[in-house]
Amino acid sequence: MHAGMHETVASLFESLLGLPEFLDETMWLNEPQVRQLVAFDTSRICSRHVARSRRLTVCDAWMEHLDWAEIERRYASYCRSVRH
Numbered sequence: 001m002h003a004g005m006h007e008t009v010a011s012l013f014e015s016l017l018g019l020p021e022f023l024d025e026t027m028w029l030n031e032p033q034v035r036q037l038v039a040f041d042t043s044r045i046c047s048r049h050v051a052r053s054r055r056l057t058v059c060d061a062w063m064e065h066l067d068w069a070e071i072e073r074r075y076a077s078y079c080r081s082v083r084h
Contacts, residue, residue, distance in 0.1 A: 017041040053078035 016022045018041035023034045057075040060066060066074065 018045075050079070 017037050020034050020038055023029045023037055024031075029037070053075060056078050057071060060074050061071045
């Protein structure tokens with residue numbers, strides 16, 4: 001399989017991990033397995049948001065020479081914005 005196609009299929013499958021109907025009807029998983037995968041998908045999304053907020057804050061701090069109080073405010077702002 002071509003690398004681009006592999007990445008597309010992998011991304012599609014990852015996007016389906018949070019859909020209980022897909023996991024139950026298509027993958028034939030039982031209810032505990034479905035709950036476990038949906039919980040994993042939710043935690044993975046939260047982890048990406050936290051990592052994104054952290055990376056943006058680090059870039060801002062470096063590029064703008066922010067003091068610690070502003071770094072904390074900026075990080076809090078990014079964390080609030082990714083939750084919505």
